[in-house]
Amino acid sequence: MSRQTPPRHRPAAQPPTDYDVIIVGAGSAGLSAALLLGRCLRRVLVCGSGAPRNVTSPAVHAFFSRDGVKPADLLELGQEQLTPYTTVQVRTARVTAIRPTAAGFAVVAAGETGRSFTATTRKVLLATGVEDExxxxxxxxxxxxxxxxxxxxxxxxxxxxxxxxxxxxxxxxxxxxxxxxxxxxxxxxxxxxxxxxxxxxxxxxxxxxxxxxxxxxxxxxxxxxxxxxxxxxxxxxxxxxxxxxLQPPQHQRSALAQELGCRLNSKGAVWVDKHAQTSQPGVYAAGDTTPGAQKALIAAAEGMQAAIVINETLTREECTR
Incomplete structure (x- = not known):
């Protein structure tokens, strides 16, 4: 009697969502994360609104290969370089709420016309930055x-x-x-x-x-x-x-992290572990939102690091051993 090969285990199907990742913030951290996730064929929505923190600065300095570039030009180039990655969408939209769901999160945002829309996602990356007081x-x-x-x-x-x-x-x-x-x-x-x-x-x-x-x-x-x-x-x-x-005090540009129950440190920055994971499962953070040195290049690197972790986490959830 021949021994039958046991059926291969398949993980339960992932609940459908509109996106794999929604990134809140379209600065250096957010665009850098979107670039890498796009290269991973991930479905990504980037929501950005308002001027960047360095909007009044004449140039971004000490950014390798971009020393002296105007802040607006740097972000414009970052968005242009997302064009080949058709799974990535960038929208001018202000995220007003993020609600946990069985499949991940429901993100509510207001578009350019003020009209609200809701999109679902498996993971969220907060890259909203800070404001100086x-x-x-x-x-x-x-x-x-x-x-x-x-x-x-x-x-x-x-x-x-x-x-x-x-x-x-x-x-x-x-x-x-x-x-x-x-x-x-x-x-x-x-x-x-x-x-x-x-x-x-x-x-x-x-x-x-x-x-x-x-x-x-x-x-x-x-x-x-x-x-x-x-x-x-x-x-x-x-x-x-x-x-x-001067080194003025700062506050989070968005209250989303607090509303989600993410832990903040004593200076009001969003706490993350070495994998860019906040205290709330499925919610990640990068850039000036988190503790540490605040430089455009560092924010970009943190965004990429977070994207790697997110992609690998999603892959583990999708694949059997």
């Missing part, structure tokens, strides 16, 4: 991205060997000022009132010839060309500066 000082917002800067690695070369300032207090301002002294020998710290600087901090600043101004600041003054010219103090004194660096 600038001090309510006249001139700060108007000069943001030009005379008011947040990242010396992004902008330090462009303002090298010019009079610079750091706006802030305490240990954070001290560390930033010492870092900025790499690019200029004329650096001051403006604390806009009592600086909360320790004796050791003042000593370290003094060693680098970094002066401290604790006089309250009135406003930032721009020239006719729209560039920063002076920091103006309330006592009427003017300090000529070419740029001001």
């Amino acid at each position: 600038l001090p309510p000082l006249p001139g700060m917002r108007e000069l943001w991205g030009r005379g008011v800067l947040h990242c010396p690695y992004c902008h330090g070369w462009e303002v090298r060997d010019t009079p610079l300032a750091v706006y802030g207090r305490g240990r954070q301002a001290t560390g930033l000022a010492l870092l900025i002294s790499r690019w200029s020998k004329d650096v001051v710290v403006c604390t806009d009132g009592p600086g909360s600087l320790t004796v050791n901090a003042r000593r370290r600043l003094r060693q680098q010839k970094i002066r401290v101004y604790e006089e309250p600041v009135s406003h930032l003054e721009a020239g006719r060309d729209g560039q920063l010219r002076h920091i103006v103090f309330r006592n009427g004194e003017k300090l000529a500066r070419h740029a001001v660096f």
Whole structure:
């Protein structure tokens, strides 16, 4: 009697969804993830809305092969390079809700006309980014991205060997000022009132010839060309500066992670493990939304890393051993 070959085990069919992955956010992280997932033949929807965080910056720097590109041009190129991947769709849409379902998630979004639509997906990648909370000082917002800067690695070369300032207090301002002294020998710290600087901090600043101004600041003054010219103090004194660096607090650009119950760290960033997985199964995050250095190139790399994990997770769910 011949022994019959046992039937090959087949995994249960996956419940149908409109997409394998919906990516919320069309910046460097989101587009990078979409590119790799498209190359994996995954059905992907990218939902993006609003201007990017660096919209006021004249250029993206330290991005390998794209140093000096305009922020809008970088994202436009990223979208253009998705064209060959017909399983990837990019829509201008604001995601308003994400609801868990038996098959994954239902994503509700409002399109360009304001009309809502719902799409289902197996996995979600949050790449929504953050917003900076600038001090309510006249001139700060108007000069943001030009005379008011947040990242010396992004902008330090462009303002090298010019009079610079750091706006802030305490240990954070001290560390930033010492870092900025790499690019200029004329650096001051403006604390806009009592600086909360320790004796050791003042000593370290003094060693680098970094002066401290604790006089309250009135406003930032721009020239006719729209560039920063002076920091103006309330006592009427003017300090000529070419740029001001600061590290403002931030908040999540979208509340979707919190609404999904994703864990946040003490600074309000979306916690992820080493696989870009949030605390909620099936929800991933990448880019400025998550903890760590905030650079366009790093966000792109994190988006690709998340895409690899997502694709391999989907493949395991689809395949038997």
